[in-house]
Amino acid sequence: MAQPSVNKFPSYVASHLKRVYWTLSVSVALMFIGMVVHTYTSIGYTLVPQVLVFASLLLFVSFPRNPQTEKTRKYLLYCFSTMVGCELGPLVEVAFERDPDIVLNAVSGTAVVFLCFTGAAVVAERKSYLFLGGFLSSVLSILLLFSVFSFIIPLKIEEYVQLYLGLVMFVGYVLFDTQLIIERAYNGSTDAVSDAVTLFIDFVGIFVRILVALLKNSSEKESKEKRKRK
Structure with missing residues (x-):
């Protein structure tokens, strides 16, 4: 994954951002490797990825954030990202079987969206997107409420809200989290691994929603064509 320009920042901030984006790039690559592992092993249909995702994330959070534990936490992140790829394997497999272009478009679309917004x-003025924090928290609360209500009263609109409003939310978080990482670096907080985890979650959130949207559009298009033939 290409790194955004960091020439305008002080050397210590630029160095931190390079480490963050390098760690993020490795994590994304391992996620796609996890998807490939699923195609050969079908591990995504088991509970193994879910257990390892939870365990690695729990261990990651439990370790203190200091230079002495950075390497261990980085390995936990890499395990987490690989298992996330395995867990997403069945979804990617369904999309690939329907049309390989769906997966390719989802990957390229996610990369373009993520790189453009990060x-x-x-390059934007410092702190110019930090105001999004409150708005994004409200959107997240709305999505959680929709999820709760959907268990009680099934709503057809809930699927679209989770998909498209969720996509907007994660795109907003890319803007917000990137500037928050920069501000923390200015203030001396240079935990590259934790910052990479934040951006990785944003990347996965965008990828899943773009993939599902493309898969849904393909299915609807196929249904319309079948009705026309009748």
């Missing part, structure tokens, strides 16, 4: 956050 780049916009990097």
